[in-house]
Amino acid sequence: MVAVNRDLVxxxxxxxxxxxxxxxxxxxxxxxxxxxxxxVFEVALSDAEIDPVVFADPxxxxxxxxxxxxxx
Amino acid sequence: xxxxCGIVGYDGPPDLALLRRMMGRLGHRxxxxxxxxxxxxxxxxxxxxxxxxxxGGAQPLCNxxxxxxxxxxxxxxxxxxxxxxxxxxxxxxxxxxxxxxxVHAWEEWGEECFSxxxxxxxxxxxxxxxxxxxxxxxxxxxxxxxxxxxxxxLLFASEVKSIFADPSVAxxxxxxxxxxxxxxxxxxxxxxxxRGIEQLEPGHYAVLDRDGFRKAPYWRSxxxxxxxxxxxxxxxxxxxxxxxxxxxxxxxxxRSDVPVGAYLSGGLDSxxxxxxxxxxxxxxxxxxxxxxxxxxxxxxxxxxKMSAVLGTQHQDIVVSPSDIAAVxxxxxxxxxxxxxxxxxxxxxxxxKLVRENGYKVVVTGEGADEVLAGxxxxxxxxxxxxxxxxxxxxxxxxAAELLxxxxxxxxxxxPAFARSFFGRHLDPxxxxxxxxxxxxxxxxxxxxxxxxxxxxxxxxxxxxxVAAMPPGSEDWDxxxxxxxxxxxxxxxxxxxxSQGDRMLMANSVExxxxxxxxxVVDFANALPARHKLFGLEEKYLLKRAFADLVPDDIIxxxxxxxxxxxxASFFTADRPAWFDEVMSERAVAAxxxxxxxxxxxxxxxxxxxxxKNMSNTDNMRVLAIVSTQLTHESFIAERGCGAPERALPDPxxxxxxxxxxxxxx
Numbered sequence: 009m010v011a012v013n014r015d016l017v018x019x020x021x022x023x024x025x026x027x028x029x030x031x032x033x034x035x036x037x038x039x040x041x042x043x044x045x046x047x048v049f050e051v052a053l054s055d056a057e058i059d060p061v062v063f064a065d066p067x068x069x070x071x072x073x074x075x076x077x078x079x080x
Numbered sequence: 081x082x083x084x085c086g087i088v089g090y091d092g093p094p095d096l097a098l099l100r101r102m103m104g105r106l107g108h109r110x111x112x113x114x115x116x117x118x119x120x121x122x123x124x125x126x127x128x129x130x131x132x133x134x135x136g137g138a139q140p141l142c143n144x145x146x147x148x149x150x151x152x153x154x155x156x157x158x159x160x161x162x163x164x165x166x167x168x169x170x171x172x173x174x175x176x177x178x179x180x181x182x183v184h185a186w187e188e189w190g191e192e193c194f195s196x197x198x199x200x201x202x203x204x205x206x207x208x209x210x211x212x213x214x215x216x217x218x219x220x221x222x223x224x225x226x227x228x229x230x231x232x233x234l235l236f237a238s239e240v241k242s243i244f245a246d247p248s249v250a251x252x253x254x255x256x257x258x259x260x261x262x263x264x265x266x267x268x269x270x271x272x273x274x275r276g277i278e279q280l281e282p283g284h285y286a287v288l289d290r291d292g293f294r295k296a297p298y299w300r301s302x303x304x305x306x307x308x309x310x311x312x313x314x315x316x317x318x319x320x321x322x323x324x325x326x327x328x329x330x331x332x333x334x335r336s337d338v339p340v341g342a343y344l345s346g347g348l349d350s351x352x353x354x355x356x357x358x359x360x361x362x363x364x365x366x367x368x369x370x371x372x373x374x375x376x377x378x379x380x381x382x383x384x385k386m387s388a389v390l391g392t393q394h395q396d397i398v399v400s401p402s403d404i405a406a407v408x409x410x411x412x413x414x415x416x417x418x419x420x421x422x423x424x425x426x427x428x429x430x431x432k433l434v435r436e437n438g439y440k441v442v443v444t445g446e447g448a449d450e451v452l453a454g455x456x457x458x459x460x461x462x463x464x465x466x467x468x469x470x471x472x473x474x475x476x477x478x479a480a481e482l483l484x485x486x487x488x489x490x491x492x493x494x495p496a497f498a499r500s501f502f503g504r505h506l507d508p509x510x511x512x513x514x515x516x517x518x519x520x521x522x523x524x525x526x527x528x529x530x531x532x533x534x535x536x537x538x539x540x541x542x543x544x545x546v547a548a549m550p551p552g553s554e555d556w557d558x559x560x561x562x563x564x565x566x567x568x569x570x571x572x573x574x575x576x577x578s579q580g581d582r583m584l585m586a587n588s589v590e591x592x593x594x595x596x597x598x599x600v601v602d603f604a605n606a607l608p609a610r611h612k613l614f615g616l617e618e619k620y621l622l623k624r625a626f627a628d629l630v631p632d633d634i635i636x637x638x639x640x641x642x643x644x645x646x647x648a649s650f651f652t653a654d655r656p657a658w659f660d661e662v663m664s665e666r667a668v669a670a671x672x673x674x675x676x677x678x679x680x681x682x683x684x685x686x687x688x689x690x691x692k693n694m695s696n697t698d699n700m701r702v703l704a705i706v707s708t709q710l711t712h713e714s715f716i717a718e719r720g721c722g723a724p725e726r727a728l729p730d731p732x733x734x735x736x737x738x739x740x741x742x743x744x745x
Contacts, residue, residue: 016312020610023314027617029636031482039478043466044615052469055476 034060051076083109083127085237094123101245107726115733124151137177138732154201212289221282221572255536266573303560322625328597346379349445355629369396404649412710414586415578427583447595453612461514514562557609646699651691662709671712
């Protein structure tokens with residue numbers, strides 16, 4: 009399992025942000041982000057967590073990943 | 081790039097006339113010269129496409145005392161560095177060719193020499209003293225090498241048609257080879273579609289001597305355990321990748337004594353290689369592109385844009401469905417195997433354009449999709465794994481809409497279909513989870529097979545490529561497992577063969593592939609998977625590494641897989657007469673592969689729409705049948721050679737130790 013710390017979370021989010029070409033549909037954008045986060049951080053999110061509001065806030069994402077991994 | 085062939089006889093000297101016939105069938109691979117060698121046990125043949133040391137370097141070529149001979153197809157790109165090392169170790173060189181490096185490297189390092197080579201090759205070495213034949217093939221299977229083991233000896237050649245020059249070689253389809261083709265898109269080495277004909281596995285060498293025949297790998301495609309990749313920083317990896325790709329491209333452009341051109345597909349990979357040549361070499365660049373009369377397949381606007389950005393001298397060819405049908409029999413004769421897409425045909429026409437413009441070497445972007453994870457199949461797999469974590473989630477189902485945004489009939493507009501198609505066999509623990517949808521949809525072809533062939537396949541037993549995955553692969557990232565399967569099946573068996581070597585060499589053109597450079601592949605395999613496929617962003621690191629050299633709209637355009645009109649090519653009003661002949665009930669029954677009534681039904685369905693708007697499965701079925709019928713006609717039914725036999729000019733090298741006749745330049 010990849011060693012995860014806050015730096016890695018922030019780096020991944022920065023890289024993702026640099027790439028992001030917004031989907032017209034915010035929910036679809038959230039699904040796209042969830043695919044990335046689940047793969048990189050080896051977590052499984054609930055439907056409620058695949059949420060455009062959560063993914064719009066890097067701190068919230070970092071907290072979510074930490075919660076799901078039980079780390080930091 | 082050249083053609084190689086040879087014979088090792090167990091019962092007296094090999095037949096020189098047979099060797100010459102074998103060479104004649106490889107004339108298209110080497111129109112610039114030819115040569116042969118024979119002693120009491122072995123004979124080597126060579127047809128030459130002269131690229132390095134065009135005045136010297138004729139083959140077969142030997143060491144200082146004439147005890148080791150080589151016939152070689154390909155390039156050893158690090159031959160300059162290896163030559164220097166071998167000279168320091170006391171070896172004396174007579175030529176400036178990479179071929180001679182092989183002989184001395186073999187003397188110095190034995191079979192370990194292959195792991196020192198960075199290149200693309202099919203090699204046959206004959207050690208007279210040990211009476212030992214050594215065959216070797218490059219790591220990923222860029223160059224072909226076939227052989228057959230007979231009670232009387234062993235024959236080898238760059239193409240099967242050369243082996244079929246021996247009338248004693250029986251000709252029949254191998255049911256297991258066809259089974260693999262109709263599952264994986266091609267036979268998986270060592271198997272071919274012809275009974276008794278084997279191909280040396282990529283990354284392997286084989287030895288035939290007094291102790292018998294044996295094979296061993298000198299290289300294997302491998303990946304680190306997920307999470308234990310050596311460098312986790314994306315920027316550091318992007319810079320290192322860039323360095324390696326630049327060096328690999330420079331080597332392939334500069335190490336040639338004839339001009340080298342480049343393909344420009346309009347996609348990212350060939351744009352990167354062409355841009356690197358423009359930026360990092362001084363030579364003017366000539367680029368070549370393939371266009372389609374059907375706008376669904378055409379990428380002309382991106383090709384023109386990239387050519388304009390780089391200031392290349394650019395030429396293209398526009399291919400129509402009728403063009404594909406016209407050359408398809410010749411394409412299959414060169415491919416020597418059934419093909420499930422028409423896509424090789426336009427590439428055959430493209431290499432013809434290259435040759436007509438006086439070029440015989442091109443650099444292309446082939447291999448990037450496998451090495452750096454560009455294929456849609458990898459994106460599909462990631463979506464499938466995403467679904468598998470909560471199969472009932474409606475929100476997750478929407479991921480289907482993120483696949484194939486470029487397609488007019490996007491699964492995004494048909495989420496139920498996409499969810500159903502990609503949602504089958506959704507087992508996250510399946511090592512081949514990435515490939516099951518493709519293999520399943522391809523296997524539909526087998527429902528059309530004749531009863532006899534189905535029985536034959538049943539008797540042969542299924543060969544599961546998944547069972548051959550290396551120990552430890554269960555700890556790789558799922559993307560790495562998918563990459564391994566893709567490199568083992570489609571890359572070697574179809575992309576580099578039917579779409580690569582065969583279509584290029586049909587017109588005497590050598591392809592060079594920087595993304596398949598040893599250093600690039602080993603480095604890419606060791607990357608964290610997320611640096612290759614970042615979420616659903618394919619070839620992420622490549623885009624990041626070359627963002628300054630390739631325009632944004634090419635970097636960020638949705639990936640468009642290379643495709644050509646399939647069934648539609650064969651149902652135009654002006655379709656050639658050969659099509660109806662090879663697809664007739666009589667011809668289908670004679671070949672014995674497909675059930676004639678089922679074929680007739682499919683053809684009737686195609687005729688109703690002129691082959692247009694057919695499903696992916698029906699397109700594949702039509703191509704499978706027509707190419708199998710042509711393969712049967714060319715190589716089995718007519719007992720021909722599948723291509724015109726060329727009269728060879730006088731040889732540059734002719735050494736016959738049986739009659740003690742020598743003529744070495």
